Amino acid sequence: MNYQPSGHDFIVENPQAQTFFVNREVFVSDDVFEREKRAIFDRCWIYVGHGSEIKNPGDFKTRPIAGRPIIFCRDREGAVHALINCCRHRGALVCREREGNARQFYCMYHGWTYHPDGRLKSVPGDDAYGASFDKSEMGLVAVPRLEAYRDFYFANFDRDAIDLDTYLGKAKDYIDIVIDQSPSGKMQIISGTQEYDIRANWKLLVENSVDDYHLISTHSTWLNYMRNSGVNVTPPKGDLLPTRGFGRDLGNGHLTTDNPNYRGRPVAKWISVYGEDAKADIEALRNELVARLGPARAARVADTNRNLAIFPNLVINDGSSVTVRHFYPVAPDRMHVTAWALGPVEETEAQRARRLHAFLTFYGPGGFATPDDVAALEAAQLGFAAWREVPWSDLSRGMAKAGAQQLATDEGHLRVFWRKWNELMETRA
Amino acid sequence: MNEILASTVSRAEVEDLFYHEADLLDSWRLDEWLELLTDDAAYYVPPNDKPDADARYTLFTIADDIVRLRERVIRLKDPNCHAEFPLSRTRRLIGNVRITGVDGDIISAAANFIIHRYRHNDLPRVFVGHYRYKLRRQGGRLKIAERRAILDAEELGLLGSVSFIL
Numbered sequence: 001m002n003y004q005p006s007g008h009d010f011i012v013e014n015p016q017a018q019t020f021f022v023n024r025e026v027f028v029s030d031d032v033f034e035r036e037k038r039a040i041f042d043r044c045w046i047y048v049g050h051g052s053e054i055k056n057p058g059d060f061k062t063r064p065i066a067g068r069p070i071i072f073c074r075d076r077e078g079a080v081h082a083l084i085n086c087c088r089h090r091g092a093l094v095c096r097e098r099e100g101n102a103r104q105f106y107c108m109y110h111g112w113t114y115h116p117d118g119r120l121k122s123v124p125g126d127d128a129y130g131a132s133f134d135k136s137e138m139g140l141v142a143v144p145r146l147e148a149y150r151d152f153y154f155a156n157f158d159r160d161a162i163d164l165d166t167y168l169g170k171a172k173d174y175i176d177i178v179i180d181q182s183p184s185g186k187m188q189i190i191s192g193t194q195e196y197d198i199r200a201n202w203k204l205l206v207e208n209s210v211d212d213y214h215l216i217s218t219h220s221t222w223l224n225y226m227r228n229s230g231v232n233v234t235p236p237k238g239d240l241l242p243t244r245g246f247g248r249d250l251g252n253g254h255l256t257t258d259n260p261n262y263r264g265r266p267v268a269k270w271i272s273v274y275g276e277d278a279k280a281d282i283e284a285l286r287n288e289l290v291a292r293l294g295p296a297r298a299a300r301v302a303d304t305n306r307n308l309a310i311f312p313n314l315v316i317n318d319g320s321s322v323t324v325r326h327f328y329p330v331a332p333d334r335m336h337v338t339a340w341a342l343g344p345v346e347e348t349e350a351q352r353a354r355r356l357h358a359f360l361t362f363y364g365p366g367g368f369a370t371p372d373d374v375a376a377l378e379a380a381q382l383g384f385a386a387w388r389e390v391p392w393s394d395l396s397r398g399m400a401k402a403g404a405q406q407l408a409t410d411e412g413h414l415r416v417f418w419r420k421w422n423e424l425m426e427t428r429a
Numbered sequence: 430m431n432e433i434l435a436s437t438v439s440r441a442e443v444e445d446l447f448y449h450e451a452d453l454l455d456s457w458r459l460d461e462w463l464e465l466l467t468d469d470a471a472y473y474v475p476p477n478d479k480p481d482a483d484a485r486y487t488l489f490t491i492a493d494d495i496v497r498l499r500e501r502v503i504r505l506k507d508p509n510c511h512a513e514f515p516l517s518r519t520r521r522l523i524g525n526v527r528i529t530g531v532d533g534d535i536i537s538a539a540a541n542f543i544i545h546r547y548r549h550n551d552l553p554r555v556f557v558g559h560y561r562y563k564l565r566r567q568g569g570r571l572k573i574a575e576r577r578a579i580l581d582a583e584e585l586g587l588l589g590s591v592s593f594i595l
Contacts, residue, residue: 098478098583192476192488195584199552218511221504228500273496336586341488353485357492366474366491368504371512371590379511382550 004392011422012392013415018399020415024387027201027380032425033332039424040312041066042157045167047314047326048072048082048143051151052188052345058101058116062093063338064328065155070143071095071105072153075117080148082155083118083140094140105140114140150179151187171254174308178318180301181267182344183288189324190356194339196365198327200377201384202313202335205327206417208373209315210247210257210307212408213397216240218376222368225361230272231263240409245305247398247406247413253311253420255413261303263320266343266355268302273361274354281350311420316342321359333381339364437531438571443538443564444526446571451521454594459502462594466573467565470495473577474591480579490591505593512592517548519593523560535574536564542578544595554588556595557581 005012005021010032012021026032048065049072060073062085069085071094085093087107094105094114104121105114113121118140126133145156147164149172154164161167168175179187198205208214216223223233233242245259264271268286270279289298305319317323325339343355362369383390395418398410406412446465453462474491475482484492493501504510521544530537544556563575578595582588 190488191479191486192482193478193584194476194488194490195478195586196589197585197587198589220509221507224507225497225500225504228503349485356484356486356488357494359488360492361497364488364490365585365589366489366591368501371592372510374590375511375592378550 010425011418013419015399019394019396020399020411020418021392022395022418023391024384024393025391027203027384028332028387030332033329035425036329037067039427040421041328043161043424044312045147045154045156045161045164045310046312047310048146048153048155050187050189050324050340050342051080051148051153052186054080056101058103059099060095060102060116061099062095062097064336065143066157067328068143068157069093070155071140073102073116075115077117079117080146080153081116081118082143082146082153083114084143086141087112088120088138088140089123118142150175150185167252168310169252169254170250171252171256171308171310174250174256174306175316177301177304177306178308178316178322178342180289180293180297181322183292183346184344186345187322187342188345190341190343190352192341194325194337194364196337196374197330198335198337198374198377199333200335200374200381201332202327202329203417203421204377204380205335205337205373206309206313206315207414208377209317209325210255210309210408210413211411212241212245212247212257212259213411214373214376215409218372219369221372222362225368226263226271233262245408246404247408247410249403249406249413249416253417254309255416256306256308257408257413259305259408261305263305264358265302265305265319266321266351266358274358278350278354281348285351309417311417317363320362321355323359323363438528438536438564438566440526440528442571443528443536443562444523446564446573447523447526447538447540447560447562450573451523455519455521457505457516459505459594463499463502466495466498467567468495470498470573471575472498472501472594473575474595475577475579477580477582477584490585491595501594510592512590515549517546517551517593519544519546521545525559529561534565536566536571538562538564542595546593552587556588556591558595 010023010026046066053061054074057076060071062071071083071085073081087094089112092109094107111124115121120135120138143155144159226233235242242262243260248256248258268282270282308316314326322342323339324342327335327337329335341359360367364370395411395414398406398412472493475489479487508514523540525541528538540560546554558580561577564571565574
């Protein structure tokens with residue numbers, strides 16, 4: 001039996017041989033890229049933004065979502081909208097700023113204006129239109145579906161999609177663990193956006209976000225930094241990582257790592273990087289967690305890390321800090337990444353500063369780890385130029401084990417993503 | 430103020446410091462570069478969408494205190510710093526150097542920068558922006574207490590990672 005398959009399927013899974021292969025054509029093909037837009041991004045729930053980003057009536061953010069220009073905004077009555085940023089008249093963007101507070105959206109081309117809820121407000125010289133021109137039907141087009149779970153807003157371009165609650169399924173439990181950091185159950189996106197491109201296929205970042213196998217080789221300089229800071233990062237004999245974590249299948253293509261913590265966490269695990277004066281404060285945070293949630297749940301929140309991937313392109317990393325990042329392909333070999341920090345709304349100034357400092361030890365384009373992830377993904381993409389000669393990416397780690405035994409350093413959770421991806425691509429092919 | 434300025438520091442002295450620093454960074458002589466810094470120095474790269482923000486309340490691209498800055502240098506010298514292995518070649522042009530104020534022993538200065546960065550297997554990238562410095566005299570030498578590299582780009586986009594020191 002050959003270890004590697006032949007043929008042209010995107011995914012070749014062989015339970016008997018305990019192998020799982022992905023054809024590298026999926027990372028380079030224009031055809032696959034176009035099909036993904038329709039089969040994946042036009043059918044799945046796609047993260048738009050967090051309610052805290054548009055706190056006040058009239059607040060808006062503009063951003064591309066699933067390739068469309070979107071205004072994510074709150075109207076005068078407080079309702080949240082995701083409007084397509086495209087004038088009904090001749091198509092220009094009606095809002096060209098990154099963010100702000102608007103009484104109306106004004107199209108600079110011919111002066112049509114829209115209310116923050118999308119309704120058409122005024123049209124200069126509207127007497128030139130015939131009797132069939134009905135202003136009430138000419139508002140900005142909203143995304144077909146917009147739904148939220150705990151202030152995380154998602155859009156769906158498929159009107160017939162299952163509801164968001166059902167879609168997220170078991171992933172909600174892990175979102176809840178993250179949000180339990182906040183005494184009031186309210187988290188907020190902290191100001192400051194990290195936006196950077198990676199010259200690699202977007203699916204590589206899904207894999208990378210949850211793949212703990214790469215930690216030792218890709219992030220040894222971060223581990224050194226932790227070691228220099230007094231953190232014990234030496235793995236027990238026989239293990240690859242300092243603690244033994246798991247990869248979990250959450251259904252519907254969602255997946256997560258679930259790891260006992262060994263590094264510092266703003267909630268609520270002190271390490272020397274935070275400074276001596278932070279010790280008492282972190283102890284107090286811990287006590288609050290125990291009082292509110294009980295010891296078991298408090299330990300779940302404070303002593304475990306998770307990198308949660310919501311299919312297809314949202315990742316919430318709850319590790320050294322909490323990052324919310326989503327990414328969208330702009331070409332088969334290029335993605336645009338947007339990342340934020342998330343924190344409890346009631347954090348004190350010192351706690352917030354500590355959270356942000358902890359974020360930057362690992363995450364982001366200037367962090368001690370993310371730039372090396374970017375380098376790894378770009379190196380892979382360069383290698384894929386030879387996809388015809390070296391066609392298969394190997395995701396077989398842990399194939400011999402049952403689901404519950406899949407370690408975070410195995411690839412069982414990565415296979416969850418690929419199976420869902422393949423299912424959707426085949427349905428639409 | 431001009432009199433105080435003149436007696437404290439000259440623009441030529443500040444320029445000499447900046448040009449020397451640029452040379453050390455472009456030559457990857459990072460240990461020597463650290464010697465230009467005070468023992469409580471900080472290095473900031475604000476996020477592109479909030480260039481004037483405070484790192485205590487806003488997520489930055491880089492916000493290093495001196496401890497992390499020294500760790501950053503350790504990392505950059507390590508061949509396992511994959512984002513900078515092989516090292517990129519950088520060439521920075523510093524201009525429009527101005528002393529912008531003196532407050533106690535802190536001298537504020539500003540400059541514009543253009544940094545061209547070339548890397549094997551990568552596109553050429555150009556980082557454009559301005560610096561805001563806080564300088565302090567220590568043992569007769571003008572030293573860097575804070576450096577803030579503020580990028581003009583609306584987003585990092587194709588600039589990608591900020592893996593070398595801006």
